[in-house]
Amino acid sequence: MVTVTIPANVKELIAKRGLKESDVLDVVNTAAKTGKYIKNGKDGLAKKVIGGLTVYVVSDLSGSGTAVVKTAYAHKMALGKIVNVMAPTDWKTNDGKAVAQGHVDMEYMTVKRTGPALVDPASGDAWVEEYLAVKTLAAAEGLFEKKRA
Amino acid sequence: MGYEEMFPAMDSRWHGNAAKRFASPFVDNPHDRIDVDPIILSNAAVACGYTIRDFYEKPELGIHCVGYISHLFDLLPVTHWFFSLPWVTELGLKLHYKETLPPISTGPIYSEPEDVDKMRVISKEELLKTTGEFATVPKFFRIYDYVAKNLPMTLVPISYGFDLVGAAAEMVGVENFIMWTFTEADQAEKLVQIYTDTAINGAEAMADKYGSAMLIVGSVLANNDIFSDEGVERYSVKNMYRYVDGCFKHGAGPQVFYHLCGNHQTDYKLFKDGLMWSPFTVIHAGYQGRNAFPSALLKETFQDKATCMGSVDTKLMIDNNPNKVYNSAKEQLLQGRDSKKGYILGTACETPPYTIPGQMLALVKAARDFGTYGTW
Numbered sequence: 001m002v003t004v005t006i007p008a009n010v011k012e013l014i015a016k017r018g019l020k021e022s023d024v025l026d027v028v029n030t031a032a033k034t035g036k037y038i039k040n041g042k043d044g045l046a047k048k049v050i051g052g053l054t055v056y057v058v059s060d061l062s063g064s065g066t067a068v069v070k071t072a073y074a075h076k077m078a079l080g081k082i083v084n085v086m087a088p089t090d091w092k093t094n095d096g097k098a099v100a101q102g103h104v105d106m107e108y109m110t111v112k113r114t115g116p117a118l119v120d121p122a123s124g125d126a127w128v129e130e131y132l133a134v135k136t137l138a139a140a141e142g143l144f145e146k147k148r149a
Numbered sequence: 150m151g152y153e154e155m156f157p158a159m160d161s162r163w164h165g166n167a168a169k170r171f172a173s174p175f176v177d178n179p180h181d182r183i184d185v186d187p188i189i190l191s192n193a194a195v196a197c198g199y200t201i202r203d204f205y206e207k208p209e210l211g212i213h214c215v216g217y218i219s220h221l222f223d224l225l226p227v228t229h230w231f232f233s234l235p236w237v238t239e240l241g242l243k244l245h246y247k248e249t250l251p252p253i254s255t256g257p258i259y260s261e262p263e264d265v266d267k268m269r270v271i272s273k274e275e276l277l278k279t280t281g282e283f284a285t286v287p288k289f290f291r292i293y294d295y296v297a298k299n300l301p302m303t304l305v306p307i308s309y310g311f312d313l314v315g316a317a318a319e320m321v322g323v324e325n326f327i328m329w330t331f332t333e334a335d336q337a338e339k340l341v342q343i344y345t346d347t348a349i350n351g352a353e354a355m356a357d358k359y360g361s362a363m364l365i366v367g368s369v370l371a372n373n374d375i376f377s378d379e380g381v382e383r384y385s386v387k388n389m390y391r392y393v394d395g396c397f398k399h400g401a402g403p404q405v406f407y408h409l410c411g412n413h414q415t416d417y418k419l420f421k422d423g424l425m426w427s428p429f430t431v432i433h434a435g436y437q438g439r440n441a442f443p444s445a446l447l448k449e450t451f452q453d454k455a456t457c458m459g460s461v462d463t464k465l466m467i468d469n470n471p472n473k474v475y476n477s478a479k480e481q482l483l484q485g486r487d488s489k490k491g492y493i494l495g496t497a498c499e500t501p502p503y504t505i506p507g508q509m510l511a512l513v514k515a516a517r518d519f520g521t522y523g524t525w
Contacts, residue, residue: 077428083453084422103426103454111177113428113490114454116394131398139361140403140428147172 002032004059006069014072017134023050024072027057032067038099038118038127040091043070045118047127052076056133075133076141079126080105080112082119091127093120102126108141109148115140152210153299156217164302167219167226173522174456174491175429183486183520184493185513186225186458187466187500190232191251193218201502202248205232208288209295216300222509228303230292233369234316235309236347238283239271242320249502252283257322262333264321270346273354286354293359306359308352308401310345310392312410314384315370317344323370330380338384345388346395353399362401366392367408368420374412381416386423393425404429407455410498412436417450426454433458435497441477444485444492452489459485460497461512466504471511478515486520494520 004025006014014024031037031046038045042062048055053074059067083105088098102119104126105112115137117126128137170181193214194204204211212230219225232251238244243255259265271279276286289308296304317340318326329337355362371385393405405427409417414437432455434442444459451457459481465474478494485492494516500509519525 083426086422106428108428109176111175113175114426114430115428116397116425135400136397136403136427143403143429144176147176148178 001065002028003066004028004069005066010069010071017073019055019072019074023048023055024057024069026050027055027072028059028067028069031057035094036125038091038093038120040089045091045127049078054079054128056127056130058130071130073130073133075128075137077106077108077115077137079117079128080107082121082124082126083114085119085121089118091118093123097122099127106137109144111144111148113140151299152207152213153295156213159216159300159302160220161302163220163223164226167223168302171226174493179522182522183482183516184225185222185495185516186493187222187496187504187509187512188498189215189218189224190230190499191502192500192504195502196221196506200248201250202246204230205251206246208292212292212296213300216296216303219303222513224513226303227305228296228300229305229307231307231309231311231365233311234319235285235311236271236276236344236351237316237319238281239276239279239285240268240320240344240347244283254319257320257325259321260325262329262336265336265340265343268320268340268343270343271350273350273357276347276351276354286351289355290358305404306355306362307365308348308355308362308396310348310352310364310366310389310396312367312369313345313348313388313392314341314368317341318370320344327375330376330384334383341384341388342391345392349392349395349399352396352401356396356399356401361403362396363404363406364393364396364402365406365408367410368413368416369408369410371416372409372411373414373416376416378416378419381413382419382423386419389420390423390425393427397425397427402429403427405431407432408498409434409442412438413442414438417442417446421450421454430455431458431493432456433460433493433495435460436462441481441497444481444488448485448488448492454490456491456493457485457488458493458495460495463496463498463501466496466508466512467501468508469505471505471507474508474511475515478512479519482515482519486525492520 027048083103086101091099106115191201191204197214216228244252368385441460
């Protein structure tokens with residue numbers, strides 16, 4: 001069991017990004033239960049597919065049994081298999097293995113393309129960092145929606 | 150009289166079809182045929198009765214010519230204008246116009262490796278305030294404001310990192326730079342990074358104004374005629390990654406065009422796992438040795454990551470035998486047209502200013518004959 005806190009400024013950001021607080025809590029609680037998240041120093045990055053969105057939460061895990069949410073974001077593209085594995089990053093899996101920079105298949109509106117992500121070749125899992133989700137992938141999703149219309 | 154008054158309005162029926170075709174490879178929605186991109190620049194001005202110098206000295210005219218001539222040959226529905234030395238003015242280089250060339254530098258401004266320590270990354274705010282006819286951000290704002298007003302359906306704001314190694318090398322002289330890659334490698338690397346980071350700030354300025362900015366970045370000087378594979382990787386591949394990742398962090402992208410210009414005989418494979426690939430990426434390779442880069446190899450190497458753009462040797466575009474273009478284009482199309490993420494037929498680099506119109510027709514005819522979707 002983890003005690004999750006969402007500071008007021010983060011609640012504002014979450015609302016601005018169209019995310020529900022309940023979904024953010026769900027992401028953190030699920031990660032705490034399953035142990036499926038990655039760490040960079042005192043920060044943890046967890047994700048969960050909710051509806052058509054992959055929702056991510058970065059939390060400060062420095063307190064005992066607590067998670068203070070630092071940011072939350074989402075993308076619509078569904079992540080698929082790992083396409084390549086590049087240099088290791090500062091992110092580590094829960095069992096201490098380095099997570100690498102790389103690329104994965106990304107699918108949206110039946111179109112499959114490739115995009116950048118943090119990848120764990122051992123589990124085949126992948127995570128998209130905040131700047132890529134809210135800028136690059138958001139813009140790409142907009143282009144897909146326009147071009148497929 | 151504005152330049153826009155000299156051109157008939159764009160044919161929206163043509164443009165609509167070309168736009169749907171252009172989107173095809175990126176959205177898995179095949180339409181018409183494989184697109185053709187001969188990287189048309191000053192050739193468009195020449196084809197409209199102007200000079201090479203006019204193209205570069207009057208960019209609004211130049212980009213309007215690109216839009217107009219794209220219709221003539223049924224090319225891309227988007228407009229572009231550039232030359233290979235963005236951002237160097239802001240870093241201190243002086244440029245001047247030439248009659249038959251793009252603007253070139255009046256000469257390097259640094260000569261010793263220690264001089265690189267005097268250089269610094271130019272901030273976005275400084276880039277916005279730079280004055281003079283070669284100031285990069287104000288020039289591109291002017292160009293894209295013109296396009297937004299007069300050719301809005303062709304507007305794709307683009308920010309150019311272009312040749313990160315070659316442009317940086319101009320600051321100190323290409324010969325010096327090449328020598329430093331052996332004797333002062335850290336200073337050579339620092340120089341390229343300063344140029345790269347300045348170009349990232351420029352991309353942010355473009356994205357701030359237009360909401361996004363397609364990125365064009367290449368490996369031009371860094372090719373196998375000049376550098377070993379290790380040199381291409383250290384100076385070019387790593388900085389191309391740095392550029393695209395940095396631009397994404399600052400809101401530019403998501404479209405990326407990678408241009409491997411010149412001979413990439415063996416270094417091509419380093420780009421595969423060395424670059425950042427967005428869902429809207431095109432990779433283009435010019436030559437393998439002295440021959441156009443084979444589309445089969447391009448496809449085999451990159452088709453899991455990006456749309457592939459094959460090449461016809463630019464020399465053929467000024468050879469008075471259209472069948473040489475047609476047959477070369479056919480060969481490339483047959484090799485590359487079934488690339489997993491789509492294929493575009495191109496020329497190895499910018500089509501020459503005095504490209505023969507019949508050769509342009511041969512290129513497009515080959516795309517119609519061998520690149521029509523649903524026929525293979």
